[in-house]
Amino acid sequence: MSTRTLIRGGLVVTAADEIHADVLVEDGRVAALAAHGTPAAESWTADRVIDATGRYVIPGGVDAHTHMELPFGGTFASDTFETGTRAAAWGGTTTIVDFAVQTVGRSLREGLDAWYAKADGNCAVDYAFHMILSDVDASSLKEMDHLVEEGVTSFKLFMAYPGVFYSDDGQILRAMQRSSANGGLIMMHAENGIAIDVLVEQALARGETDPRHHGEVRKVLLEAEATHRAIQLARVAGAPLYVVHVSAEEAVAELAAARDKGLPVFGETCPQYLFLSTDNLAEPDFEGAKYVCSTPLRPREHQAALWRGLRTNDLQVVSTDHCPFCFTGQKDLGRGDFSKIPNGLPGVENRMDLLHQAVVDGHISRRRWIEIACATPARMFGLYPKKGTIAPGSDADIVVYDPHATQTLSAATHHMNVDYSAYEGRTVTGRVETVLSRGETVIENRTYTGRAGHGVYTPRSTCQYLD
Numbered sequence: 519m520s521t522r523t524l525i526r527g528g529l530v531v532t533a534a535d536e537i538h539a540d541v542l543v544e545d546g547r548v549a550a551l552a553a554h555g556t557p558a559a560e561s562w563t564a565d566r567v568i569d570a571t572g573r574y575v576i577p578g579g580v581d582a583h584t585h586m587e588l589p590f591g592g593t594f595a596s597d598t599f600e601t602g603t604r605a606a607a608w609g610g611t612t613t614i615v616d617f618a619v620q621t622v623g624r625s626l627r628e629g630l631d632a633w634y635a636k637a638d639g640n641c642a643v644d645y646a647f648h649m650i651l652s653d654v655d656a657s658s659l660k661e662m663d664h665l666v667e668e669g670v671t672s673f674k675l676f677m678a679y680p681g682v683f684y685s686d687d688g689q690i691l692r693a694m695q696r697s698s699a700n701g702g703l704i705m706m707h708a709e710n711g712i713a714i715d716v717l718v719e720q721a722l723a724r725g726e727t728d729p730r731h732h733g734e735v736r737k738v739l740l741e742a743e744a745t746h747r748a749i750q751l752a753r754v755a756g757a758p759l760y761v762v763h764v765s766a767e768e769a770v771a772e773l774a775a776a777r778d779k780g781l782p783v784f785g786e787t788c789p790q791y792l793f794l795s796t797d798n799l800a801e802p803d804f805e806g807a808k809y810v811c812s813t814p815l816r817p818r819e820h821q822a823a824l825w826r827g828l829r830t831n832d833l834q835v836v837s838t839d840h841c842p843f844c845f846t847g848q849k850d851l852g853r854g855d856f857s858k859i860p861n862g863l864p865g866v867e868n869r870m871d872l873l874h875q876a877v878v879d880g881h882i883s884r885r886r887w888i889e890i891a892c893a894t895p896a897r898m899f900g901l902y903p904k905k906g907t908i909a910p911g912s913d914a915d916i917v918v919y920d921p922h923a924t925q926t927l928s929a930a931t932h933h934m935n936v937d938y939s940a941y942e943g944r945t946v947t948g949r950v951e952t953v954l955s956r957g958e959t960v961i962e963n964r965t966y967t968g969r970a971g972h973g974v975y976t977p978r979s980t981c982q983y984l985d
């Protein structure tokens with residue numbers, strides 16, 4: 519039986535437009551938009567009407583960088599696909615692209631199947647996968663082709679974490695050559711991990727064990743150098759490149775220089791680099807461990823370059839790199855040795871709100887908010903226009919957003935399965951009110967109405983900026 523929902527009276531904001539329009543949803547998809555009050559809109563009948571007067575009606579967020587249940591440093595990221603996608607829904611994100619992991623010595627197939635199994639039947643919102651390559655050899659290179667055909671069209675490589683996820687320059691070049699042939703997109707963790715490990719060893723030998731030293735050894739220059747090297751390797755291979763979690767001004771400059779040359783090089787940053795800094799890493803009593811992630815938080819002076827990059831399109835996407843570890847029992851594995859603190863921050867629930875705060879603060883426009891959080895990640899990773907916009911035929915992944923409500927971010931009220939908030943006590947303006955995922959209400963007037971298993975796996979086409 520056909521179900522029709524009408525979202526009436528809101529300001530529809532997409533990356534392209536802002537219009538006072540009613541949105542008709544039918545059978546999980548957007549059926550039509552019509553200017554509010556026009557005869558067309560007035561003629562619509564529906565089983566359910568959502569009054570969006572005074573609200574924004576925006577596409578559900580697309581978070582292209584999450585790590586549910588990621589094994590790291592002898593523990594696992596504390597959000598499962600069930601808890602993490604529920605939290606995503608609360609925060610107005612209706613699609614995540616998570617990273618399946620290849621274990622060294624094992625196939626991509628085995629890693630990907632393990633991630634399908636973790637997610638299957640558990641997700642509140644839709645999901646897709648990238649693949650982390652930890653062991654680039656002849657057989658994994660060949661497997662990349664099959665994954666692209668299957669809808670896993672992007673591959674993360676690490677220039678950091680020797681002995682774990684690390685690939686050397688030869689492996690990186692080969693993977694890039696392969697992606698240039700099969701249409702895949704290489705996503706790069708750009709930090710010189712070999713040099714960083716030397717600095718880690720030297721810092722620990724000097725007795726520098728506190729969390730703030732994590733930021734000090736993972737130097738800006740080693741992010742910039744790796745970013746530069748990744749770009750040159752991609753040029754040699756004739757491959758596009760997407761650099762993840764960019765945090766340093768100097769790395770943005772490398773991306774900008776490459777883009778000025780017309781190269782297909784893209785960059786992502788994350789809310790933690792825009793809103794937090796080394797001041798947090800330096801918090802006393804080991805509290806700084808809450809902010810240990812890689813690339814690390816930078817001195818706050820870097821934030822201006824990141825905002826500028828987002829405005830000038832030298833950075834195109836804001837994802838969360840959601841990778842939560844509880845302070846008690848997980849982050850404290852690194853008491854007395856910062857290098858043993860599991861790397862990662864929670865954030866999947868906070869991204870849309872923090873970026874709306876950036877609109878309020880004047881860093882970005884409303885449409886740019888939707889572009890960097892919804893439309894561009896969808897296009898970058900082959901999900902557009904199914905995801906990332908509100909247009910006839912698109913999935914009805916829609917958020918009714920109250921731009922005037924204020925809220926205070928806190929672990930006491932968030933829904934992520936982690937015992938702290940990286941933004942504890944921060945008050946922001948704007949709040950998710952109602953969320954539809956493929957036409958089904960998953961958050962209704964700030965009550966969770968979704969269910970594990972509603973979210974479905976969504977295969978992706980290749981990057982839509984390369985056609």
Ligand code: URP
Binds near residue numbers: 763839863
């Ligand atoms: O600290 C981080 N970013 N943890 C997750 C793994 C990664 O490198 O993205």
Ligand code: ZN
Binds near residue numbers: 707812813
């Ligand atoms: Zn990374």
Ligand code: ZN
Binds near residue numbers: 583585839841
């Ligand atoms: Zn990550």
